[in-house]
Amino acid sequence: MVQPKFFLQPLSAAICVACYSGAVFADESVNMMKSLAPIVVTAQTANDANGLIIHADPKQPIQPIPATDGADYLQSIPGFSSIKNGGTNGDVTFRGMFGSRIKVLADGSESLGACPARMDAPTSYIQPESYDEISVIKGPQTVQYANTGSAATVIFERKKPELNAEKPYQGQASVLIGSFGRLDQNIEATLGDEKKYIRLNANRSESNSYQDGDGNKVPSAWERWNTDLALGWTPNEDTWVELTAGKSDGEAEYAGRDMDGSQFARESLGLRFEKKNLTDVIKKVEGQVNYSYNNHVMDNFSLRTPPLTEMTMHGMTMQVPNKMSMQVTRRTLNTRFAMTSEWDKISLITGVDSQMNKHGGDMIMYAMPSMNTPFQTNMKFQSYGAFGEMTYAFNDRYKMVTGARVDQVKIDALKLNDDRSETLPSGFIRLESQHPEHDAKSYIGLGYVERVPDYWELFSTAHGNTGMSKPAFNDLNTEKTLQLDMGYQHQHGALNSWVSAYAGLIDDYILMSYHNHPMAGMGGHDHGSSFSAGAKNVDATIAGAEAGVGYQFTDAIQADVSAAYAWGENTTDHTALPQIAPLEGRFNLRYVQDKYTLGMLWRVVAKQDRISLNQGNIVGYDMNESKGFATLALNASYNMMKDVNLAVGIDNVLDKTYTEHLNKAGSSGFGFASNEQFNNTGRNYWARISMKF
Numbered sequence: 001m002v003q004p005k006f007f008l009q010p011l012s013a014a015i016c017v018a019c020y021s022g023a024v025f026a027d028e029s030v031n032m033m034k035s036l037a038p039i040v041v042t043a044q045t046a047n048d049a050n051g052l053i054i055h056a057d058p059k060q061p062i063q064p065i066p067a068t069d070g071a072d073y074l075q076s077i078p079g080f081s082s083i084k085n086g087g088t089n090g091d092v093t094f095r096g097m098f099g100s101r102i103k104v105l106a107d108g109s110e111s112l113g114a115c116p117a118r119m120d121a122p123t124s125y126i127q128p129e130s131y132d133e134i135s136v137i138k139g140p141q142t143v144q145y146a147n148t149g150s151a152a153t154v155i156f157e158r159k160k161p162e163l164n165a166e167k168p169y170q171g172q173a174s175v176l177i178g179s180f181g182r183l184d185q186n187i188e189a190t191l192g193d194e195k196k197y198i199r200l201n202a203n204r205s206e207s208n209s210y211q212d213g214d215g216n217k218v219p220s221a222w223e224r225w226n227t228d229l230a231l232g233w234t235p236n237e238d239t240w241v242e243l244t245a246g247k248s249d250g251e252a253e254y255a256g257r258d259m260d261g262s263q264f265a266r267e268s269l270g271l272r273f274e275k276k277n278l279t280d281v282i283k284k285v286e287g288q289v290n291y292s293y294n295n296h297v298m299d300n301f302s303l304r305t306p307p308l309t310e311m312t313m314h315g316m317t318m319q320v321p322n323k324m325s326m327q328v329t330r331r332t333l334n335t336r337f338a339m340t341s342e343w344d345k346i347s348l349i350t351g352v353d354s355q356m357n358k359h360g361g362d363m364i365m366y367a368m369p370s371m372n373t374p375f376q377t378n379m380k381f382q383s384y385g386a387f388g389e390m391t392y393a394f395n396d397r398y399k400m401v402t403g404a405r406v407d408q409v410k411i412d413a414l415k416l417n418d419d420r421s422e423t424l425p426s427g428f429i430r431l432e433s434q435h436p437e438h439d440a441k442s443y444i445g446l447g448y449v450e451r452v453p454d455y456w457e458l459f460s461t462a463h464g465n466t467g468m469s470k471p472a473f474n475d476l477n478t479e480k481t482l483q484l485d486m487g488y489q490h491q492h493g494a495l496n497s498w499v500s501a502y503a504g505l506i507d508d509y510i511l512m513s514y515h516n517h518p519m520a521g522m523g524g525h526d527h528g529s530s531f532s533a534g535a536k537n538v539d540a541t542i543a544g545a546e547a548g549v550g551y552q553f554t555d556a557i558q559a560d561v562s563a564a565y566a567w568g569e570n571t572t573d574h575t576a577l578p579q580i581a582p583l584e585g586r587f588n589l590r591y592v593q594d595k596y597t598l599g600m601l602w603r604v605v606a607k608q609d610r611i612s613l614n615q616g617n618i619v620g621y622d623m624n625e626s627k628g629f630a631t632l633a634l635n636a637s638y639n640m641m642k643d644v645n646l647a648v649g650i651d652n653v654l655d656k657t658y659t660e661h662l663n664k665a666g667s668s669g670f671g672f673a674s675n676e677q678f679n680n681t682g683r684n685y686w687a688r689i690s691m692k693f
Contacts, residue, residue, distance in 0.1 A: 039063050039599055039635045039647060049401070050432050050441035051487040051498055054136040058128035058156070063601050063633050064651040065178055065686045068205050068224070070104065070123030070156065077136060078546040078564040079500075081581035083620045084663040084680070086255040087207055087220030089124040089264075091619045093662065094152045095502065095544055096566035096580035098617045100454040101479075103149030106131075106156045107244070109270065109290035110146070112357055114330035118456060118619050119257065120296045125248065125266050127226045129174065129186045130201040131156040139485040139502055140447030141428050143387045143405035146334070146353045148426050150449045150481040150506075160232065160240055161190045161197050168193050171693050178686030181208035181221075195235055201228040209253065212679035213657030219304070219670050224250030224264065238276040245269050253303045255678040256664030259324070260304060263297035280343075287337040294332075299325035300669065307669055309367055320367050327375060328361035347391040354384045359455060379459055380412040401445075402429040409452050413459070413473050422478055424450040430485075439491040444484070451479040456618040457510050457535050477508040477537050494552040501545040509540040511570065511578075514614045514621045533618060538572035558590045570612065579616040582608035582626065582661055594639075601633040608661040619664070623675045626661035643692040648685075655683040 039061050046055040058073055067073035071092040074080040082090035094102050104122045113120035137153040145153060161170060171189035186203040204225040209217050228246035246268040252261040272288035300306045301323045309322035338351030362375035389403030404427035412419045430445030453476045483504035490497050512533045544567050550560035563585040568577030583606040591598040611622040635649040659677045666672025
């Protein structure tokens with residue numbers, strides 16, 4: 001994989017030297033931090049909408065080892081899990097929901113993966129540390145974004161920098177080293193003044209394959225790099241225009257697939273503007289247009305030894321490498337325009353948005369050229385939407401938030417010479433309340449959303465993933481979710497607590513069922529076995545909660561505990577919904593001083609005995625019940641000087657051998673049995689040094 005020269009190892013040395021440079025920090029004792037931010041593990045401290053919207057700081061290290069992609073980071077937030085492929089590029093789930101039920105946005109725009117089996121999930125193109133904030137809106141409780149997610153909306157966001165003549169620059173740099181050859185380098189640098197700026201985000205990450213608790217190698221190596229450049233113009237405090245461009249690539253070895261990812265190329269270009277205080281009523285207008293091109297290549301020979309197949313030539317039978325590769329691409333164009341108005345007790349956000357994307361691909365069978373498929377575009381998607389979201393403050397204690405939107409969607413299946421069009425309504429209403437005398441806040445909301453079957457459900461359901469099936473394209477109904485969300489949080493002295501709960505009815509839930517078929521195995525999308533996927537509609541009921549309690553024992557000792565549970569029932573077949581993570585609890589204990597912290601994270605996961613055999617989603621399916629497990633992790637941080645911090649950690653201290661319920665089965669090409677899940681990482685050491693400037 002070709003990498004820019006400035007991403008190579010000297011970046012690590014330069015960052016480390018800068019951390020100790022007296023030219024950068026003239027007096028390390030000046031303005032020393034009074035307390036250090038603890039390593040993020042379980043706490044839910046920053047939120048909006050009384051706990052419905054969660055905020056996280058992706059520049060702050062997390063445990064287990066700091067994240068390499070978006071899904072990796074989201075697992076630190078209660079309610080999120082990830083379906084594991086190997087060492088990187090897992091596919092995130094929230095409250096047991098998967099795929100396009102979770103809307104993932106980067107700076108307000110969506111970039112979609114191309115692999116028919118989600119080898120390159122949208123979060124695989126996101127490097128968390130290059131963003132300033134992650135926001136999670138639980139449930140169908142916003143209508144501001146195209147094709148609203150029913151389970152959650154996740155926004156990775158970079159904020160407008162604040163520069164001036166006294167300090168015309170700002171930034172952050174970090175280096176992480178860890179077991180199994182892990183090495184990460186990240187730098188963000190912004191230069192400018194009150195009216196203009198240029199910002200560079202650059203990072204590189206690599207790792208060898210890890211070992212499980214028994215010392216067995218699990219194929220999981222990766223390399224990846226990202227660069228993003230932004231040019232901003234702020235002629236006055238009410239105006240902001242920003243032009244962005246990005247490029248990235250990578251490769252990843254997958255224990256859970258019959259192919260590896262030999263290319264994850266991304267190109268992006270965007271323009272956005274924001275104008276505030278136009279009139280006494282119109283407080284803000286904003287707009288953006290974003291283009292992304294994801295070019296993904298997968299094969300079974302770049303990062304592994306290909307399997308052998310028999311061929312007969314001139315009357316002789318011989319074994320030859322059965323080399324296969326696929327190139328798949330996705331081009332996505334997003335546009336959005338919104339206006340915020342305020343008068344009296346009402347705040348109203350209205351807007352329009354659109355998305356157009358097209359998918360194409362090929363397949364090359366090196367041993368059987370007659371089966372090759374040339375590159376061609378096979379799907380086009382268009383959506384146009386309009387929305388309005390209103391907040392009305394009854395008084396200082398109560399306010400109502402409500403919204404509605406409608407999307408018009410058209411999907412063209414080019415190889416079938418067929419198309420389908422859908423009109424998708426969605427809306428919600430929510431009451432938020434605050435009771436200062438009791439230090440309590442709460443919310444309760446009811447939301448409805450309709451979701452059209454996505455690319456993976458429509459075009460990846462044919463036997464052997466050939467990519468086209470008229471029944472799959474025409475017979476799958478839109479998914480309709482009606483969900484009640486509620487939450488409560490309370491602060492009393494040293495004690496704080498919170499809970500978020502939900503219950504929903506889903507009509508025409510799109511369920512994937514797996515079965516044997518002789519064409520399975522083409523292209524490595526068979527999920528580690530000879531199974532292929534087919535989709536059908538069922539009705540479902542879902543419910544669950546996330547909750548936590550924190551206590552400040554002394555000025556130095558803090559503790560918190562959290563738990564997350566998701567439940568789902570296929571009410572059509574009277575079976576459990578598949579691929580739902582089991583009950584999970586986390587206990588976090590910290591000792592915080594002026595210059596250092598010590599921490600412990602104990603993670604306990606129950607067994608999952610509510611399964612639906614051979615059913616799931618486009619990435620994985622339930623193979624058997626899973627065992628419970630517990631892992632212990634330790635961490636420490638030290639403020640070496642002003643704005644320079646060292647964090648170290650040991651994950652899986654006891655070197656336990658375990659597997660997550662949502663892990664995929666191992667690939668037979670690596671010697672795994674068809675229903676054998678690969679294990680997770682054994683004991684893992686890491687250290688991260690970071691500085692702000």
